[in-house]
Amino acid sequence: MSETVRLTVAQATIRFLGRQWAERDGERQRLFAGCLGIFGHGNVAGIGQALLQEELAASDEGRVADLPYVLARNEQAMVHTAVGYAKHKDRLQTWVCTASVGPGSTNMLTGAALATINRLPVLLLPSGTFATRVSAPVLQELEAPYAGDVTVNDAFRPLSRFFDEVVRPEQLPSALLSAMRVLTDPAETGAVTLSLPQDVQAEAFDWPVELFDERVWHVARPVPEASRIAAAAEVIRSARRPLVVAGGGVHYSGAEDALAAFAEATGIPVAETQAGKGSLLHGHDRLLGAIGSTGTTAANTVAAEADVVIGIGTRWGDFTTASRTAFARDGVRFVNINVAGFDAGKQSGVGVVADAREALTALTQALSGWTVAPDYLQRQATLWGEWDAQVDTAYDPPSSVTDALADGLLTQASVIGAVNELSDPRDVVLCAAGSMPGDLHKLWRVRDRKGYHVEYGYSCMGYEVPASIGIRLADPTRDVFAMVGDGGWLMMPTELVTAVQERVKVVVVLVQNHGFHSIGSLSEGLGSQRFGTAYRMRDAQSHRLEGDVLPVDLAANARSLGAHVIEVHSRDELTAAITEAKAWPSDGGPVVVHVETDPRVFAPDSASWWDVPVAQESTLASTRSAHADYVEHKRGQRSHLAPGEVS
Ligand SMILES: Cc1ncc(C[n+]2csc(CCOP(=O)(O)OP(=O)(O)O)c2C)c(N)n1
Ligand SMILES: [Mg+2]
16 A cells, blocks of 8 residues: 555645746746735635644744745735746746635736736635535535535636545545646646535545645747747748837747847847837837837838738737738738647747747748848838837926926926836836836837836736735845836835735836826817816716825835835936835835826827727717717728638
8 A cells, every 4th residue: 555644635735835946948946935924714724734843843844834825905905916926937937816705805806817818827715605505505605506515615616727626535646746737837827726625625524635746837948849949930931121029028038039039030020019018128129119009100101011021929908919900911911839739829820830949040040041132121221210219208208298297297208218228137027007018118218138027918907016025025136116106106005015014025006097097088089078087076067086186195004014115206306206216125115205296297208099889879079089980990800810821
């Protein structure tokens, strides 16, 4: 008989997770940096008891537990922290998240969707109600009248790349092994969910000791098939105006140097998605910057003329393609390098299913001796020069702009400029929703491959503060600047308390503009007159939200949560605040820079579009006129259905 060890399901889970490693290119790190959680009756005596046992044993030995526990404030937020960490670590390391039954677990659903959509690994352990059902319905149990085995945790199924519910201890080993496989598979990864009913967590079992052997999960770099590289090279050689679109896959593969070598050898310019920004650093000759709805005019002009578009590690989201209007040339063809077949098959492209670094190295070799024509290089340089000059002006607006600002207000672009110029090149700027991601995409000058972190797959308001903690935990040698609007702030400021507790230094730049500037502008463009997007008092006469701005003090709010708060009323004060934040001790906890901006000054225009449908029928002249515009723009939409490969 093989040797066994008697542990509860929860104890076995925690012991197992603390002994998993990920390896790529011969470098090994723990797969899980720790466990974030919030306890309730669903996990306090199961996973909670197991974590306590491990922490006490480690503490007795004078070391940190294999799976250190961090108490969070909100379950959605703790998934954001885990995702921020995983993104910064190029998906090689993440966190476990434990939540209690019912609302604790369902609070993680938004985080699960965000992780899966962004292809970022996170292990979720929602708790389930009693598997035995002897005391059903327990507090917070769903009780579905149409099925006995449905729980709220079934809502994780469509959001998870792997889902399992462990209703018997014997099922645990296979569930754990499958979970590790999916988390460490670059093509499959995303949210992985193991639902653990509260009684099963506490159930003891005799486990084979080898379940707890240290395991190393190899993170693969799939190599491209020679025939696919040849097909891609043939299409590229036929091009006169080729363009690379670099996505997040370039970063996750660590393919930045391979991309630079490819661009330098071929002369093909590089445009970047939100996740791919920083694939080439600012100042590289082949960089055209952001592409699509929030792109630069340089990238969007080249995109409109491109005959071959080479997507690398991109999921071709609508912001990247400007809702399929960016690549406007008739007969434009696509080459898709992607580790996931699902993404490689998009836009009817020539699919190269492979790791980005491996594929780029092979493609550079296959194109050896071939370059674009000199006039194309010149055109890139001219277009980029024009755009970069616009960024200079946006960073440091002329008096014709600043004189028109209300007293003490700054432009959002100048706030971006100040943070860019006063932060270290290795610092990380972070954002997720509002008008700021688009402005950062256009304007931020990336000086380090890990310097730009914008979550724009799910664009989730409230990601910023918790994710900044994840990034700082992932790399305490960099300062993190979380750029957050007043709307995003109000969604989820509470994780600042976690930063205080763990002495995590993050710098939050809180941009107050009294409402949803982004959606307000969108609404106006669609003929909906900014309805319901300003934070204003309801007017007693009109019964509409058009009274004074709200008497709400977000700086005081941040102070009350334990942050060091600096309030800024001028460009000089902003400079002083960022300098002070830089000098803040590395274990000093969170700093919040509160700055008020004038939303009427926009960042330079992208000359692009985004498809948001407008009412086809309306009593409002504004809506009718917006609909006429909409119909016009729709004409520019392409199907991209023509096969990319010539047979
Ligand atoms: C959780 C969530 N709810 C709603 C939205 C839709 N949305 C996108 S931006 C935005 C407003 C953001 O306001 P704020 O953070 O103040 O930024 P601003 O637009 O003023 O720059 C809203 C409501 C979202 N992205 N995420
Ligand atoms: Mg706002």
